[in-house]
Amino acid sequence: MSLPDVALVGDIGGTNARFALVSAGGVQPQAIEILPCVGYANLDDAVVDYLERSGVGAVANVCLAVASPVRGAEVRMTNNHWHFDINEMRDRFGWQAFKVVNDFTAMALGVLHVxxxxxxxxxxxxxxxxxxxxxxxxxxxxxxxxxxxxxxxxxxxxxxxxxxxxxxxxxxxxxxxxxxxxxxxxxxxxxxxxxxxxxxxxxxxxxxxxxxxxxxxxxxxxxxxxxxxxxxxxxxxxxxxxxxxxxxxxxxxxxxxxxxxxxxxxxxxxxxxxxxxxxxxxxxxxxxxxxxxxxxxxxxxxxxxxxxxxxxxxxxxxxxxx
Structure with a gap:
C-alpha cells in the first residue's frame, strides 16, 4: 500500500491504544492492533511500532481519538503517562493532516457506521x-x-x-x-x-x-x-x-x-x-x-x-x- 491509499486511525485509552488503517476516504478499519500503553514511552514510539507491524512505512493522514480533553496543541492523557504536541507530531512524521478528537466525540461519530x-x-x-x-x-x-x-x-x-x-x-x-x-x-x-x-x-x-x-x-x-x-x-x-x-x-x-x-x-x-x-x-x-x-x-x-x-x-x- 502506498501513502495516498491508506490513513492511520487510533483510539487511545488509559490502558490500551487501538490502531488501524483505513482506505482513503473510507471508514472500515483494517489491520487492527491493540497495544498496551505501558509498553511504550510515548505515542510516537507506539505509532512507529504499529506502522512497522502493519507493513506500512508511512501515512499522510491521521486521526486519533484520545481519552483526554483536547484544548490547543498540547495533549496529556488523563489516565496514562503519554503526552504529545499535535504540531510536533505532524512535523516529525510529515503528516499532511493530523486530527485529534476526544474519544467520546469519536464514539458518537462511529455510531453513524455501526x-x-x-x-x-x-x-x-x-x-x-x-x-x-x-x-x-x-x-x-x-x-x-x-x-x-x-x-x-x-x-x-x-x-x-x-x-x-x-x-x-x-x-x-x-x-x-x-x-x-x-x-x-x-x-x-x-x-x-x-x-x-x-x-x-x-x-x-x-x-x-x-x-x-x-x-x-x-x-x-x-x-x-x-x-x-x-x-x-x-x-x-x-x-x-x-x-x-x-x-x-x-x-x-x-x-x-x-x-x-x-x-x-x-x-x-x-x-x-x-x-x-x-x-x-x-x-x-x-x-x-x-x-x-x-x-x-x-x-x-x-x-x-x-x-x-x-x-x-x-x-x-x-x-x-x-
Missing part, C-alpha cells in the same frame, strides 16, 4: 432519523455526546454532560447523595454512572441497609448480580440502570434526540440482558407530559467493539471536525 447487527434494541419506537442523536455511556467516566444533522452530514457535539448534578428522586437516593457528598463534596451523575461509581453505589446501599459490603470491585458486583443472584448486587445494578435511564432521558429531552439514543462504552454491553429487564426503560420514559415523546425515541445498546476507530475514520473525512 451495523444493525451490532445494535441491541432496548425500548422506543421508530423515532425520526433526521433529528439529533444522543450518544451516552458509562466507562471510566460518563461520556455524553451527540450528533446534530446538517445538510450533507452530521456535526458531533463535544460536551461534559456527565458532570451535571445528581438529582435524587426518593428518600433512598437522598441518603445516597448525603453519603457521597460527605466523601466527594459535589456529586455529579458521573460519580455514580461509571465503573468506580457502581462500587460507590454498592457501598452506599450497604451502609444504608446496615450490611457488609462484601464485594470490592465493579466487576465482582456485575458478576454477582448477573450470574450468582446476589440480592444486594442485583438491587444495586438495577438501581444503576434506573439512574442511567433517567439521565439518558433527561439528556434526550435537552438535545431533542428523536433520532435515537445510543448506549456506548465498555460497561453496559457486559450486562445487556440484565439492562433489558431492569428499571432503565421506566427511568427513561417517566417524563410526565413528555412520556409519549420518550416512548417514540429508540434506544439501543452499541456492541461494536471498534466504534471509536470507526469514529476516528469518520472524523478524518468529516469537514465539520477541525
Amino acid at each position: 451495523g444493525a447487527d451490532k445494535l441491541i434494541h432496548v425500548c422506543g419506537g421508530g423515532g425520526n432519523p433526521a433529528r439529533p442523536k444522543l450518544v451516552i455511556g458509562p466507562g471510566t467516566g460518563l461520556g455524553v455526546s451527540g450528533l446534530v444533522p446538517i445538510h450533507n452530514g452530521w456535526v458531533p457535539l463535544v460536551t461534559e454532560g456527565g458532570h451535571v448534578d445528581f438529582a435524587p428522586t426518593d428518600d433512598i437516593e437522598s441518603a445516597i447523595l448525603t453519603i457521597l457528598r460527605q466523601r466527594f463534596g459535589r456529586v455529579s451523575v458521573e460519580r455514580i454512572l461509571c465503573g468506580q461509581g457502581l462500587l460507590d453505589l454498592y457501598q452506599a446501599h450497604a451502609e444504608i441497609q446496615g450490611v457488609a459490603a462484601a464485594l470490592d470491585t465493579p466487576e465482582k458486583i456485575t458478576a454477582a448480580a448477573t450470574g450468582q443472584g446476589d440480592p444486594l448486587a442485583r438491587q444495586v445494578l438495577g438501581h444503576f440502570c434506573g439512574i442511567l435511564g433517567r439521565v439518558a432521558g433527561n439528556a434526550a429531552l435537552t438535545l431533542g434526540s428523536l433520532g435515537g439514543v445510543y448506549l456506548c462504552g465498555g460497561i453496559v454491553p457486559r450486562f445487556a440482558d440484565f439492562l433489558l429487564d431492569s428499571p432503565f426503560q421506566a427511568g427513561f420514559e417517566d417524563k410526565g407530559r413528555m412520556r409519549p415523546l420518550m416512548e417514540s425515541t429508540p434506544v439501543h445498546i452499541v456492541t461494536e467493539p471498534y466504534t471509536g476507530l470507526l469514529g476516528a475514520a469518520e472524523a478524518l473525512n468529516n469537514p465539520e471536525v477541525a
Whole structure:
C-alpha cells in the first residue's frame, strides 16, 4: 500500500491504544492492533511500532481519538503517562493532516457506521432519523455526546454532560447523595454512572441497609448480580440502570434526540440482558407530559467493539471536525 491509499486511525485509552488503517476516504478499519500503553514511552514510539507491524512505512493522514480533553496543541492523557504536541507530531512524521478528537466525540461519530447487527434494541419506537442523536455511556467516566444533522452530514457535539448534578428522586437516593457528598463534596451523575461509581453505589446501599459490603470491585458486583443472584448486587445494578435511564432521558429531552439514543462504552454491553429487564426503560420514559415523546425515541445498546476507530475514520473525512 502506498501513502495516498491508506490513513492511520487510533483510539487511545488509559490502558490500551487501538490502531488501524483505513482506505482513503473510507471508514472500515483494517489491520487492527491493540497495544498496551505501558509498553511504550510515548505515542510516537507506539505509532512507529504499529506502522512497522502493519507493513506500512508511512501515512499522510491521521486521526486519533484520545481519552483526554483536547484544548490547543498540547495533549496529556488523563489516565496514562503519554503526552504529545499535535504540531510536533505532524512535523516529525510529515503528516499532511493530523486530527485529534476526544474519544467520546469519536464514539458518537462511529455510531453513524455501526451495523444493525451490532445494535441491541432496548425500548422506543421508530423515532425520526433526521433529528439529533444522543450518544451516552458509562466507562471510566460518563461520556455524553451527540450528533446534530446538517445538510450533507452530521456535526458531533463535544460536551461534559456527565458532570451535571445528581438529582435524587426518593428518600433512598437522598441518603445516597448525603453519603457521597460527605466523601466527594459535589456529586455529579458521573460519580455514580461509571465503573468506580457502581462500587460507590454498592457501598452506599450497604451502609444504608446496615450490611457488609462484601464485594470490592465493579466487576465482582456485575458478576454477582448477573450470574450468582446476589440480592444486594442485583438491587444495586438495577438501581444503576434506573439512574442511567433517567439521565439518558433527561439528556434526550435537552438535545431533542428523536433520532435515537445510543448506549456506548465498555460497561453496559457486559450486562445487556440484565439492562433489558431492569428499571432503565421506566427511568427513561417517566417524563410526565413528555412520556409519549420518550416512548417514540429508540434506544439501543452499541456492541461494536471498534466504534471509536470507526469514529476516528469518520472524523478524518468529516469537514465539520477541525
